[in-house]
Structure formats: structure tokens, C-alpha cells
Amino acid sequence: MLSFSTSLPLSLLLLLPFSWASFYDNPEFDLPPESGTPLDELKAKWDTDWGFSGISTFAHLRHVKCLTTPYEPFDIGIIGAPFDTAVSYRPGARFGPRAIRAASARQTTFRGFNHRAGINPYASWPAVLDCGDIPITPFDNALALHQMTSAYLELLSRRPLSYTNPPSHKHPKLITLGGDHSIALPALRALEKTYGQPIAVLHFDAHLDTWHPGSYPSAWANTPTQADFTHGTMFWVASEEGLIANGSSVHAGLRTRLGGADWGDYENDENQGFLRIEADDIDAVGVSGIIDAIMDRMGTERPVYLSVDIDVIDPGLAPGTGTPEPGGWTTRELIGILRGIEGLNLVGADLVEVAPAYDGNGEGTALAGAQVVYEILTSMVKRGLKERGEEVVLQKPGKHIAAAAAAKAKAKTARDEL
Numbered sequence: 001m002l003s004f005s006t007s008l009p010l011s012l013l014l015l016l017p018f019s020w021a022s023f024y025d026n027p028e029f030d031l032p033p034e035s036g037t038p039l040d041e042l043k044a045k046w047d048t049d050w051g052f053s054g055i056s057t058f059a060h061l062r063h064v065k066c067l068t069t070p071y072e073p074f075d076i077g078i079i080g081a082p083f084d085t086a087v088s089y090r091p092g093a094r095f096g097p098r099a100i101r102a103a104s105a106r107q108t109t110f111r112g113f114n115h116r117a118g119i120n121p122y123a124s125w126p127a128v129l130d131c132g133d134i135p136i137t138p139f140d141n142a143l144a145l146h147q148m149t150s151a152y153l154e155l156l157s158r159r160p161l162s163y164t165n166p167p168s169h170k171h172p173k174l175i176t177l178g179g180d181h182s183i184a185l186p187a188l189r190a191l192e193k194t195y196g197q198p199i200a201v202l203h204f205d206a207h208l209d210t211w212h213p214g215s216y217p218s219a220w221a222n223t224p225t226q227a228d229f230t231h232g233t234m235f236w237v238a239s240e241e242g243l244i245a246n247g248s249s250v251h252a253g254l255r256t257r258l259g260g261a262d263w264g265d266y267e268n269d270e271n272q273g274f275l276r277i278e279a280d281d282i283d284a285v286g287v288s289g290i291i292d293a294i295m296d297r298m299g300t301e302r303p304v305y306l307s308v309d310i311d312v313i314d315p316g317l318a319p320g321t322g323t324p325e326p327g328g329w330t331t332r333e334l335i336g337i338l339r340g341i342e343g344l345n346l347v348g349a350d351l352v353e354v355a356p357a358y359d360g361n362g363e364g365t366a367l368a369g370a371q372v373v374y375e376i377l378t379s380m381v382k383r384g385l386k387e388r389g390e391e392v393v394l395q396k397p398g399k400h401i402a403a404a405a406a407a408k409a410k411a412k413t414a415r416d417e418l
């Protein structure tokens with residue numbers, strides 16, 4: 001008896017985790033067999049996150065740290081560039097990627113159909129991943145620029161999963177979550193090298209960002225510095241390096257004050273070959289006029305880098321940004337313009353300058369940023385769909401109110417005839 005009483009607890013301990021339900025288990029369910037629940041059953045039960053559940057990735061996309069996972073091919077990668085040591089006013093955009101990811105939480109595959117575009121970019125031909133962030137030093141901007149350029153080149157050199165299907169899809173596409181606007185320079189360096197030609201830039205911004213580095217006041221300008229590389233000069237540097245297609249690029253949403261007492265900044269900008277669309281132009285020509293001006297300039301074949309500074313939106317709607325300027329476009333106007341230019345041949349894009357420390361509690365700026373990324377992604381996917389010959393069925397906006405108005409008119413005619 002003695003030996004039984006001492007040996008039983010030991011055998012119980014060994015058996016417990018494998019075959020005995022714990023006191024705390026839900027008595028309505030049997031423990032799963034040791035062979036495990038089939039994977040498809042697990043996925044059916046647990047795969048879909050709510051907007052508020054799950055680890056924060058962009059739109060609940062699968063996170064793969066693409067830079068260190070070369071064996072995981074993808075077609076479109078969302079990648080963070082948490083870098084903000086090249087700003088001229090409020091710092092904080094290094095926290096942009098995580099704020100935009102958090103604000104994208106209500107974008108899901110199961111409710112991702114874009115009614116304006118007629119497709120669900122999360123349930124279509126491309127493998128879309130959240131590629132994580134590029135680890136970028138906050139201490140040394142020359143090194144940071146090198147790191148970002150290297151990272152873009154590494155990812156663009158990968159063979160996409162859907163290689164040549166659509167036919168033009170020979171390189172993966174990246175949408176970068178900034179970060180301050182300077183991150184566009186390494187992106188353009190890598191794109192120019194990858195595509196072997198200067199890239200046209202479609203630049204939504206309150207500011208020019210083509211400023212000569214010397215236009216920032218400094219008594220120390222002759223001292224060797226890294227100060228040429230800032231969030232207001234990166235397109236000047238890119239132009240100097242021949243990365244930007246001179247004559248086919250566009251600024252949209254401008255309302256910046258200019259330097260000095262003349263139009264020198266505009267003249268400098270013209271030399272770099274940008275068309276300028278002012279924020280106020282929308283009052284004269286409307287959303288459709290802005291769309292026409294962009295499409296007339298850029299066409300549908302030329303490779304385009306789409307760079308969206310969130311400060312193009314009025315700071316009343318998107319206050320969480322580094323250099324706010326009153327008098328901007330509404331979020332709806334920007335979305336309308338982005339939908340209207342979906343025919344562009346986008347080879348890359350960014351959404352920059354979301355600085356959540358200055359955002360409202362309702363995260364309006366980050367929400368707008370996440371929506372802009374969704375619209376850009378939609379355009380990339382939709383163009384690929386068309387290239388693959390797959391049909392997109394579109395319902396024009398206003399269809400229902402037009403139908404209601406027609407029914408009302410018909411009823412009135414019927415009454416008049418009585």
C-alpha cells in the first residue's frame with residue numbers, strides 16, 4: 001500500500017497534461033486529440049481578426065520581415081521607413097508607420113472591397129505583405145540614407161511571386177510608410193537603377209520639396225555637412241542626380257510660402273521640370289480638372305513614383321504632421337483625385353509625414369494616411385487586373401440617387417397625366 005500511495009501521484013503528474021482534462025477546462029468540450037485539430041478547421045475558427053484584435057500590421061496583412069526573408073516572394077510590399085531626423089519643424093514621423101498600421105485596423109480582407117474602384121485589393125492577384133520596417137539609424141543621416149537605399153535595392157531586386165503575370169510585373173512594388181519626406185530620395189535612387197530610366201514623380205504636398213539646400217539659412221554653409229539631405233530638398237538632390245523625369249513630373253496641392261521677395265523658388269522648381277497644381281486650383285477646376293491636368297501630363301505608360309505628403313490635406317482634418325499649412329484639400333477631395341488617376345503606371349509610392357504626437361485622439365491623420373495607402377494599393381492591383389484581362393465591374397457613384405430621381409420624375413409624369 002505504501003508503495004502505491006507514493007507512486008500514484010508521480011504517474012498522475014506524467015499523465016495529466018496529455019490525457020486528463022484540467023479542473024479549469026470547459027466541461028462542454030473534450031480536449032483535442034493528440035494528433036491535433038485539422039489546420040483548415042483551425043483556420044475556419046481562428047483565422048479572421050476583428051478590427052481591434054491581432055498584432056498591428058497594415059490591414060492585418062501577414063507580416064514577413066522581407067529584408068531578411070528572401071525565400072518569401074511577394075508582389076506588393078508595405079514597408080515602414082521610421083526616419084525623421086531630416087525634418088525642418090516638428091519631429092515625430094518616425095512613429096508614423098506604427099500609427100498608420102494601427103489606423104488601418106478596420107481594413108480587412110473580408111471587408112476590403114473598394115466600392116469606388118470595383119475591386120478588393122486584398123483578395124486579388126497579388127501577394128501583398130506587410131514587410132515590416134527598415135531599421136534606420138537616428139544618429140547619422142548619411143548612414144540612414146545609405147541604409148534606406150540598400151534596403152530598397154535589395155527588395156526591388158527580388159523576383160515577384162506573380163512574375164510577368166500581369167506582363168509588366170517584373171519587379172515587386174513597394175509602398176512606403178514614412179517617415180519624413182526625405183525617404184523619397186533613396187526610393188527614387190533604387191527605382192531609377194531598377195527600371196534603368198528617370199522616374200516621373202507625382203508629388204502631393206503643401207510644399208515644393210525641390211528647394212536648393214542653400215535656401216535654408218546658414219552661416220555655416222561652406223562647412224561640410226549632411227544638410228543637403230532634408231525633407232524639403234530631397235527632390236532637388238534627386239533632380240541633380242538625374243533620377244526624376246524632367247518635364248513629366250507634377251506637384252499637387254501646393255500652398256507653401258516662398259523664400260525671399262520674388263518667384264525664385266518657382267523658377268528653381270521649373271528648372272527641375274515640375275508642373276505645379278496649387279491647392280486653390282481645385283476651386284476653379286474641381287476634382288476632375290485636377291485629375292485631367294495630372295493625366296494629361298503623365299499619361300498611362302511612363303513609370304511614376306507617387307509620393308503623398310499627408311500635409312496636402314488641410315491641418316483641420318490632418319493635424320498630425322511635421323509642417324502643417326492651412327488651406328489644404330479635404331480627405332474626400334484627395335481620395336477622389338487618387339481614384340481618378342488610377343490609370344497611372346505606378347512603380348512605387350509612399351505616404352509620408354504622419355507624426356502621431358500632433359494628431360487628435362481620433363487619429364484622423366493616421367486614418368487618412370491608411371486610407372491613402374489603401375487607394376494607392378487599389379490602383380496598383382486594378383491596373384494589374386486589367387493587364388491580365390480580368391474584368392472590373394464598376395458602379396458609377398451617384399447611381400442610386402440618379403435612379404431615385406428618375407423614379408420620382410416618372411411618378412410626377414404619371415400624376416400630371418391623370
Ligand SMILES: [Mn+2]
Nearest residue numbers: 181205209309
Ligand atoms: Mn513634403
